[in-house]
Each structure stands twice: as C-alpha cells, then as structure tokens.
Amino acid sequence: MSTPQPAFWQTPQDQLLQRLDSSPQGLATAEAEQRLSNLGKNRLRNGIDAAPLKLLLAQFKTPIILLLMVAAGLSFYLGDRTDGGIILGIVTLSGLLGFWQEYGAMHAVKQLMAGVRTTATVLRDGGKTEVPLEAVVPGDVVLLNAGAVVPADCRLLWAKDLFVNEAALTGETYPVEKSPGDVTADAPLARRRNCLYLGTHVVSGEAGAVVVHVGADTELGHVAGRLARQAPETEFERGVRRFGYLLTEVTLIMLVIIFALNVYLGKPVVDTFMFSLALAVGLTPQLLPAVISVNLARGAKRMAEAGVIVKRLAAIENFGSMDVLCSDKTGTLTEGQVRVHGAVDAAGRDSPETLRYAAVNAALETGFANPIDLALRELVYSPHPNPLPEGEGEKMSANFNLAGIAKLDEIPYDFLRKRLSVLIDENGEHRLVTKGALAQVLEICSQARLDGRTVPLQEARPAIEVRFQELSGQGLRVLGVAIKPIDGATRFGHEEEQGMTFLGCLVLDDPPKPGIADTVRELKSLGVALVVITGDNRLVAANLAKRIGLNHERILTGPEIRRMSDEALKVQIRRVQVFAEVEPNHKERIILALRKAGHVVGFLGDGINDASALHAADVGISVDSAVDVAKEAAHFVLLQHELAVLIDGVREGRRTFANTLKYVFMATSANFGNMFSMAGASLFLPFLPLLPKQILLTNLLTDIPEMAIATDTVDAALVEKPERWDIGFIRRFMIVFGLLSSVFDYATFGVLLHLGADAATFRTGWFLESVLSATLVVLVIRTRQPFFRSRPSRPLLAATLLVWGLVLALAYAPAAQLLGFAPLPPVMLGWLAAILALYVLAAEAAKRRFYRNAQNGGAKLASMEALGHPAKKR
Numbered sequence: 001m002s003t004p005q006p007a008f009w010q011t012p013q014d015q016l017l018q019r020l021d022s023s024p025q026g027l028a029t030a031e032a033e034q035r036l037s038n039l040g041k042n043r044l045r046n047g048i049d050a051a052p053l054k055l056l057l058a059q060f061k062t063p064i065i066l067l068l069m070v071a072a073g074l075s076f077y078l079g080d081r082t083d084g085g086i087i088l089g090i091v092t093l094s095g096l097l098g099f100w101q102e103y104g105a106m107h108a109v110k111q112l113m114a115g116v117r118t119t120a121t122v123l124r125d126g127g128k129t130e131v132p133l134e135a136v137v138p139g140d141v142v143l144l145n146a147g148a149v150v151p152a153d154c155r156l157l158w159a160k161d162l163f164v165n166e167a168a169l170t171g172e173t174y175p176v177e178k179s180p181g182d183v184t185a186d187a188p189l190a191r192r193r194n195c196l197y198l199g200t201h202v203v204s205g206e207a208g209a210v211v212v213h214v215g216a217d218t219e220l221g222h223v224a225g226r227l228a229r230q231a232p233e234t235e236f237e238r239g240v241r242r243f244g245y246l247l248t249e250v251t252l253i254m255l256v257i258i259f260a261l262n263v264y265l266g267k268p269v270v271d272t273f274m275f276s277l278a279l280a281v282g283l284t285p286q287l288l289p290a291v292i293s294v295n296l297a298r299g300a301k302r303m304a305e306a307g308v309i310v311k312r313l314a315a316i317e318n319f320g321s322m323d324v325l326c327s328d329k330t331g332t333l334t335e336g337q338v339r340v341h342g343a344v345d346a347a348g349r350d351s352p353e354t355l356r357y358a359a360v361n362a363a364l365e366t367g368f369a370n371p372i373d374l375a376l377r378e379l380v381y382s383p384h385p386n387p388l389p390e391g392e393g394e395k396m397s398a399n400f401n402l403a404g405i406a407k408l409d410e411i412p413y414d415f416l417r418k419r420l421s422v423l424i425d426e427n428g429e430h431r432l433v434t435k436g437a438l439a440q441v442l443e444i445c446s447q448a449r450l451d452g453r454t455v456p457l458q459e460a461r462p463a464i465e466v467r468f469q470e471l472s473g474q475g476l477r478v479l480g481v482a483i484k485p486i487d488g489a490t491r492f493g494h495e496e497e498q499g500m501t502f503l504g505c506l507v508l509d510d511p512p513k514p515g516i517a518d519t520v521r522e523l524k525s526l527g528v529a530l531v532v533i534t535g536d537n538r539l540v541a542a543n544l545a546k547r548i549g550l551n552h553e554r555i556l557t558g559p560e561i562r563r564m565s566d567e568a569l570k571v572q573i574r575r576v577q578v579f580a581e582v583e584p585n586h587k588e589r590i591i592l593a594l595r596k597a598g599h600v601v602g603f604l605g606d607g608i609n610d611a612s613a614l615h616a617a618d619v620g621i622s623v624d625s626a627v628d629v630a631k632e633a634a635h636f637v638l639l640q641h642e643l644a645v646l647i648d649g650v651r652e653g654r655r656t657f658a659n660t661l662k663y664v665f666m667a668t669s670a671n672f673g674n675m676f677s678m679a680g681a682s683l684f685l686p687f688l689p690l691l692p693k694q695i696l697l698t699n700l701l702t703d704i705p706e707m708a709i710a711t712d713t714v715d716a717a718l719v720e721k722p723e724r725w726d727i728g729f730i731r732r733f734m735i736v737f738g739l740l741s742s743v744f745d746y747a748t749f750g751v752l753l754h755l756g757a758d759a760a761t762f763r764t765g766w767f768l769e770s771v772l773s774a775t776l777v778v779l780v781i782r783t784r785q786p787f788f789r790s791r792p793s794r795p796l797l798a799a800t801l802l803v804w805g806l807v808l809a810l811a812y813a814p815a816a817q818l819l820g821f822a823p824l825p826p827v828m829l830g831w832l833a834a835i836l837a838l839y840v841l842a843a844e845a846a847k848r849r850f851y852r853n854a855q856n857g858g859a860k861l862a863s864m865e866a867l868g869h870p871a872k873k874r
Contacts, residue, residue: 008155008212009192010185016155022139022210024157026123035137042136042152042214044221056096118632120151123208138211144196145206145366146412147607149629153218154196154209156180161412162205164196167612169219175203175414189219201611201629204412206366242727258679265683275688275695294710299656306648307639309624315635317660318618319602319653323722324594325523326531326587326617327604329544330371331641333532334510338375341476345504346450346463348470353449354504355379358481361435364407364422372479372508409491419444423492432484432496438468438505441480448502457502464505471507475543477536479506517548519644526650527721528602531594533579533587541580550577557581561589569593584609591616600724604646606630621646651719658718662782663709668734669781670702670774673741680742681749687759689749691820694767697810702774704803708795715783715790729854737781740846741773744839751831760822764811767821769832771807773839775800780843784851787844 008016017023027035119130123141136142136151144150150164156178163175169189181194189197196209199220215221259276263269296317300310310316330336343354362376380401406425413420419436434441448460471478482500486492520530530550534541538555545552558581561569570593579590587603591613594601602619603610606626614620614633622634623641631637638645681689690698748769752762778800783790792800811821824832 007185008153009183009187009195011155012182013155013157013180016212017210020139020210020212022141024141024208024210025126026141027137027139029124032122032124032135032137032140035139036135039137040215041134043134044216044218118149120148136211136214138214140211141208142211143206143208144202146202146204147629148202149632150196150198150200150202152198152211152215153213154211156194156196157208157210159207160205161410162207163203163414164200165203165611166190166197166200169197169199178207203609204414242725254675254679258682262682267682267688271688275682275692294707295656295660298710299652303636303649303652306652307642307645308649309637309639310635311637312635315619316653317657318600319636319649320651320655320657321600321653321722321724322602322619322650323527324529324531324599325602325604325619325646326533326591326594326613327643328607329532329534329536329541330510331606331623332604332643333512333516333544333548335513336371336510336641338371338477339509339511340375340379341507341509343481343504343506344467346448346460346467346502348463348467349451351449351504354481354506357433357483357503358435358479358506360402360405360424361420361422361433361481363402364405364424365410365412365420371510375508408489411492411494411497417494417497419497421492421497423486423489430486430489432486432492432500434482434484434497434500435479435506438464438478438480441482441500442502444497445480445482445500445502446498449504454501460502464502467505469539471505472537472539473543475509475511475540475547477508477510477540479508480504481506512544512547513643516643519647520548520550522647523643523650525720526647528650529577531577531579531590533582533590535582536580538578538580541578545578551575552578554578555580558583558586561586566593566596570596573597585612587613588616600722602646604643605634606641654719654723655714657723658714659709659712661723662712663706664730665733665737665781666706666709666774666778667703668730669737670741670777671699672734672738673745674698674770674774676738677742677745677749680746685762687762689766690763694763694820697819698767698770698774701771701803701806705775705778705796705799708793708799709782711793711795712782713791713793715785717784732854733850736846736850737777737843740842741777741839744773744835744842745770747835748832751835752828755825755828755831757828758822760820761824761828764816764821765824765828765832768807768811768824769835772804772832773836775803776836776840777843780840781847784847786848787840 005011005019011019118133120133120136121128121143122131122136123129123143124131128143133149133151138152141157142151142154156162157180159179162178164178165175176190176193178193178196183192183194196207197220198214198218255276259272262272262275296313299316300313303310303316327333340355343351343358345351345354359376359379362373363380365373404427407422408425408430409423411421413436417436418440419434421432421434423430423432434444442457442461442464445457447454448457448464450460450463468478481503483503484496484500486496489496523530532541532545532550538557542552542555554576555578556572556576557579561579561582564572566589569589573590573593574597579586582590587605587610591601591603595616595618600618602621603613603617604621605614606623607630610622611629611633614622614630619636620634621636621638622630623638624631625641626634626637636649678689678695745766748766752765757765778796779792780787782792782796810816810819812823816822
C-alpha cells in the first residue's frame with residue numbers, strides 16, 4: 001500500500017517541483033502537450049461541447065415523453081402494434097427534429113465563442129508564451145499580474161505585493177495577501193497563503209506559480225456542484241421557467257379531469273388514458289427548447305457580424321429586454337486616450353517638478369497598465385504635453401528622461417489606498433514618489449509646495465481645494481503627486497507612506513467620444529437609459545453628463561451610498577443617472593438595487609473589480625481588450641470598445657425575443673384550443689374525436705411551420721421598445737385565441753355530424769381543419785399589424801405550404817387507413833374551406849381588439865423610456 005503524498009501546500013518547494021517533474025523554468029512544449037493529451041483539458045464541465053449522444057438522449061427526458069413511450073410499450077403489450085409503432089415513430093421523429101435544431105445551434109455558437117479565449121502566460125522551453133486556459137497542465141509555471149485569472153490550483157514560487165480575490169471560494173470580501181513558503185497540513189483553505197486557486201483572480205501585484213491541480217481535481221472542481229459558480233438566473237430564464245409552471249398546471253388539470261370524466265362515462269380505461277396523455281402532449285410545446293436554441297444561435301451569429309461575441313446564449317433575450325445600461329465612462333463614453341494637460345502647484349502655477357515625478361512614477365511601475373500611466377510614459381520620450389485650458393498655464397517643455405534614476409522597490413496601486421508608490425535612486429539619493437487620487441495622496445502628506453516654498457499642508461490645503469474644484473468643474477481629472485526622501489533604504493512598506501511633501505496636481509483630460517451624445521440619444525429612443533458609474537469626483541462626472549445629454553441634477557456619490565441601506569438605495573436610485581466617487585463594491589449594490597426596482601440591467605465593465613458587477617447584471621458586457629477576469633464573467637464580449645455596437649445588439653436581442661414569443665403565442669393558443677375542443681367533444685361523442693396517434697401527428701405537423709420562426713421578420717414597433725415576459729399576458733392570449741379556435745372547431749363538429757360523418761370521416765375532417773387552421777393562424781398572430789401588411793419570411797411561408805401538402809396527402813394516401821383516416825366527399829371539403837376562411841377573418845378582428853384593449857388597460861408588455869418608471873415584474 002503506497003504512502004499518501006503530503007498536501008502540496010505543506011510540501012517544500014523543491015520537493016513539489018520534483019514531484020511534478022518540473023522546474024522554475026517551466027516545462028518543455030512537447031512535455032506539456034503530452035500531459036494535455038494524457039490528462040485532458042483544464043476545465044470543469046463540457047458546457048457547450050456536450051456530446052451529440054447526450055444531447056439526443058436529452059430530447060426524450062421530459063416526463064410527458066417518457067409517459068408516451070410507456071404508453072407505446074403498453075400498446076405493444078396489448079397487441080396493438082400498429083398504434084404502438086405509430087406513437088413511437090412520432091415521438092422519435094419529434095425528438096430527432098429537436099436534436100437536429102439544437103445540435104446545429106450548439107455547433108454554430110461553439111464556432112463563434114472560439115473567437116474569444118482567455119489565455120494564461122506560462123513558461124515553456126524557458127520563455128514566456130500565451131496558451132488557452134484549457135491547455136494549462138500540472139507542472140506549468142504561470143506568470144500572473146493584476147487582472148489575471150488564476151488558471152488552476154497552484155503553489156507560489158515567488159510573489160511581489162500579491163493580493164488575490166478569493167471570494168468565489170472563501171466568501172472573503174477583501175483581497176488576501178499571498179506569499180511563498182510552507183504552511184501546516186491542517187491549514188484551512190483561507191489560510192493557505194502560499195497557494196492560488198482556480199476561480200480566483202489577482203487584484204494587484206505579480207507572481208510566478210507552479211500548477212499542481214487542473215480541472216475537476218481543483219478545489220473549485222470538488223465543490224462545483226454546490227458552489228454558486230453559475231451566473232444568476234436571467235430575466236429570460238425566469239420567464240421560461242414561469243411559463244413552464246403555467247403549462248404544467250394547465251396540463252395536469254386537463255389530464256385529470258378528462259381522464260376521470262371519460263372513465264365515469266364508461267369508456268375503456270386504457271384508451272382513455274392514452275387519449276388523455278396525448279391531449280397533455282398536444283398542449284405542451286415540445287419544440288420550445290429547440291426553437292429557443294435556434295433563435296438564440298441565429299441571434300448570436302448576427303450579433304457576431306456586428307462585433308459582439310455571445311458567451312451565454314440566454315442573455316441575448318435579456319439584451320432586448322434591457323432598459324438600463326450601466327457603464328464606466330473611461331473608454332466607453334470617452335476616448336479612453338488620456339491626455340496630459342500638465343501639472344500645477346497649489347497656487348495654480350505650472351509645476352514641471354510635479355509633472356516630471358508623475359512621469360517617473362508611471363514609467364517605473366510594473367503593475368496593471370492603465371490609460372493614465374500609458375499617457376505619462378509617453379512624456380519620457382515625448383516631452384511636450386498639451387497645454388492647459390486658456391488661463392490655466394503655459395505650454396511646458398521640460399525634458400523628461402530616466403537618466404540617473406533606478407527603481408529600488410514598489411507598492412502597486414490597489415483600490416483601498418488608491419495610490420501607487422515607487423522607491424527610486426536618483427543620482428545617489430533615495431526618494432519615495434507617490435501618485436494617486438488627490439484625497440488619498442493628501443492624507444499621507446504633512447507639507448506642500450506653494451509658490452516655490454515648502455509650507456505645512458494646512459496652509460496650502462485651501463488653495464489646493466480651490467484648484468481642485470476649478471479643474472474638476474471643467475471636466476478635467478486631477479491626481480495628486482508627492483515625494484519623500486528616504487535615507488539609504490532599498491525597500492519599503494506601507495508604513496513609509498506618511499509625512500510626505502505634496503508637490504502638486506497632475507491635470508488630465510479624457511474627452512467624450514465623437515458622436516457619443518447621438519448614441520446616448522439613440523439608446524434613449526430605444527427605451528434604454530444610460531447610467532454612468534465612475535470613480536471620478538462628482539464635478540468631473542457632472543461635466544461629462546452635461547456634455548453627452550444625461551440628467552446630472554441628482555448625483556449619488558460613493559460616501560452617500562456607503563451610508564444607505566439597500567432599501568434606501570432602491571428608493572434613491574430611481575431618477576439618478578450618474579454615480580460618482582464609487583468604490584468597486586458599490587457597483588454591484590447599484591446594479592442589484594436597479595434590478596429590485598424592476599429594471600433589466602446591463603453592465604459594461606472591463607476592469608479588475610468588475611467581475612461581481614458583471615455577474616450581478618442581467619446582461620454582463622466586456623470588451624476583448626479587458627482584463628481576463630472581466631471577460632470570464634461577462635455574457636458578451638465586444639470586439640470594439642464602442643457603445644454604438646450595443647445598439648445593434650439591443651435590436652437583435654429584441655428580434656430574437658419577439659420570435660420566441662411568437663412561437664409561445666402560436667403553440668399555446670392553437671394547442672389549447674384544439675385540446676379544449678377535443679376534451680369537450682370526447683364527452684358527448686360516442687367515439688374519441690381523434691385517436692392518440694392522430695393527436696400526436698397533429699402536434700408534430702403544426703410544429704413544422706413554427707420551427708421556421710427564427711427566420712421570420714419582426715415588426716419595427718417590436719424592436720423600438722424593450723419587451724419582457726408577461727405570464728398574465730400569455731395566459732390571456734392563450735385563452736382568447738384558444739377559445740376562438742374552439743368556436744370554429746365546434747362549428748366543424750356540427751357540420752361534420754350534420755353531413756352524416758362516421759368516426760373515420762369525422763376524425764379526418766377535424767384533423768384537416770385542426771392542422772390547416774393552426775398553420776393559417778400562424779400567419780395572423782405572428783404580427784400585430786394586419787397580416788396582409790406584414791410579409792412572413794420565405795422559410796416560414798414554405799414550411800406552411802409544405803404542411804398543407806402533407807395534410808392532404810396523409811388524408812388521401814393509400815396508408816391513410818393505418819392512421820385511421822378516410823377520404824372526404826367534396827361537399828365536406830367545401831364546408832371546411834368556408835370555416836377556415838371565416839376563422840382567419842375572425843382571428844384578425846380578435847387580434848386587433850385584443851392588442852387595443854391590452855394597450856388601453858395597461859396590460860401590454862412592459863416598456864421603459866427613462867428611469868423613475870420601473871417596469872412591472874411580469
């Protein structure tokens with residue numbers, strides 16, 4: 001019996017590397033590929049790569065389908081092989097159609113998602129290389145920095161100021177510091193400071209770590225079944241679930257009542273059971289999952305053409321329902337290319353010293369590169385920043401370079417301190433240089449430069465605050481810069497960030513994107529209110545809001561949000577379009593408050609601390625250039641950082657949603673009407689109005705045109721406003737149009753009985769009327785306009801004509817007797833044609849009145865044009 005190996009967090013580093021047959025230089029490429037082949041891909045579940053056989057079997061797992069298969073088996077047992085074979089054949093054909101639709105949709109989406117892959121930086125053959133997360137293997141040495149997703153369970157080899165967010169595993173709100181070394185074998189997960197785990201991400205710092213466990217062998221893999229790893233249920237998924245409850249309730253009630261009444265009237269128990277079961281199947285829109293999948297796949301493909309990659313299909317429908325879009329301003333509303341206007345001291349005079357040290361700080365920091373640091377680094381090589389606005393200073397021409405300057409140590413930026421410090425050796429003198437948010441820099445200063453003098457901070461603070469208010473009011477961003485001499489030190493800690501000298505204010509500008517005001521107006525015209533969530537101060541945020549046409553009369557700030565309860569925030573949030581000075585955890589609170597207020601909320605984020613907000617939103621959106629953790633959490637990834645791209649996504653989501661609802665309206669109204677008619681007819685006819693196999697055939701044939709719904713055109717009015725699931729609306733639609741269908745069904749019964757139809761002729765006549773009326777009414781209720789003014793798509797029209805041909809062929813084919821059909825005399829066909837024509841006219845009139853009453857009564861699907869009018873939960 002082999003001795004169990006010690007836990008990897010307690011094993012000395014060199015022994016662990018030996019166990020993994022690796023080294024600090026990583027693996028050879030050939031060895032890594034061999035391990036990948038032997039161990040499989042680094043992932044927890046197959047997801048969209050579901051095996052075809054598994055997907056096929058899933059088509060037959062619904063309770064009603066299983067009951068039907070039992071009923072077919074019962075028919076075989078009782079010797080009725082013909083009926084058993086027909087029922088089994090129809091069920092199989094229905095399942096194959098669903099499989100074909102879903103498999104095609106799955107394959108299409110898989111190809112689209114291949115365009116957005118999260119990668120890891122690993123050491124292979126002694127050098128850095130990027131590989132997909134799925135290709136990471138045990139023994140790989142991964143390099144991590146701020147924003148990186150931890151690709152597997154790892155052991156740290158080295159780390160520098162490393163802080164990791166482990167909330168997904170431990171529930172710990174704040175990032176935890178990590179460092180190499182050994183810990184005891186009994187250390188709980190939260191105290192294994194030398195380990196990194198799949199499902200977490202780096203907040204700040206950098207590190208190198210060796211991969212120990214991948215995929216299902218990771219801690220996340222062990223608890224994946226009970227972890228809330230999956231994104232919260234979307235608005236669309238909630239609607240589908242509630243719709244399923246409605247159908248289940250109606251189906252069970254009808255099944256029990258019909259079975260009980262027919263048995264009470266003395267009809268055969270087995271025949272009555274199979275008839276009741278077939279009615280239940282007829283009421284159920286069996287192809288709804290397939291229709292939804294095809295709709296979503298088609299929408300995903302069209303969105304990809306517009307530069308939006310879909311990662312979670314169900315969120316496409318939410319795109320259409322979205323009535324609030326939350327976004328940061330940098331790079332989305334603004335150009336994202338920060339411009340350095342210069343620097344001023346407390347008195348507002350040009351300060352080349354402030355600008356120089358800000359550039360040195362940015363050039364030497366090694367954390368996550370942001371637009372501000374990138375702009376400052378250019379000053380090292382391009383020494384001519386843009387001038388300040390008129391009256392704010394002259395154009396400066398200081399010559400910045402790093403000659404004589406060496407970096408000794410660094411404390412990276414983090415979202416609690418909101419500043420970045422580097423320790424430099426400048427011509428033999430050691431200085432600590434700090435740059436960051438003005439308030440956070442001032443809190444570590446004890447003195448300041450004013451008019452060329454060094455004075456106590458309190459003397460300069462009034463002038464600094466005046467300057468800050470003036471520049472912020474012009475929409476300019478203001479950071480603070482401070483220095484401090486440190487005798488002989490080559491390393492430092494947070495405790496050294498005190499007693500510093502404030503040099504001055506760094507002045508930056510990130511102007512709005514050209515045309516962004518037009519984009520905001522177009523979003524508003526589509527019923528989508530834009531909400532800005534920014535860490536900038538309220539004056540900068542108000543200036544931007546004014547320039548792009550947002551309501552800036554009421555602005556909520558981070559400190560105000562911190563003091564509010566969730567209920568108070570929900571009330572205050574109703575008419576606020578700008579949130580300023582927010583902290584990362586405020587974003588999720590804002591989104592959740594908006595959702596509780598009845599909105600369908602989208603969030604556009606690309607930063608390290610946006611993951612929780614992306615998960616909380618109904619529609620999580622990131623960009624291809626975002627940090628890994630943001631792309632992993634998002635439902636959509638934009639290939640361009642342009643808000644205008646989302647407009648196409650919103651319209652496509654609404655088309656997809658509208659076509660899905662068309663199927664729901666068609667299937668439920670037609671099916672409910674037919675089942676209601678059959679249930680009633682079965683009580684007064686001496687024979688069953690349709691045989692179970694004929695009911696199943698009716699259901700299958702009426703589904704064929706509805707499978708083409710994904711290709712259908714959508715009325716412009718349905719694209720211009722957000723719509724949402726409204727179970728009450730669907731129920732009313734089902735009852736009104738179902739009962740209308742039943743009126744003409746009973747008219748058909750009367751005509752057929754008046755003309756002396758026997759059982760076979762009656763069933764044939766009603767089969768023809770039932771299928772043809774269901775396919776005809778598709779052309780009526782697919783649009784809210786008069787049906788002759790809205791042209792259906794060619795596939796939908798072709799499918800309808802195909803069904804008409806099949807119905808007539810089945811009624812008059814030589815094999816009609818096997819199905820229980822008989823040829824109809826011309827006089828019956830003439831009466832059926834008249835009934836169908838009247839039904840179409842009546843359905844058109846009922847549709848007009850139904851939507852007019854819905855609008856007048858406020859029962860229409862919810863739409864919102866502005867904040868302050870929360871959509872009613874449907």
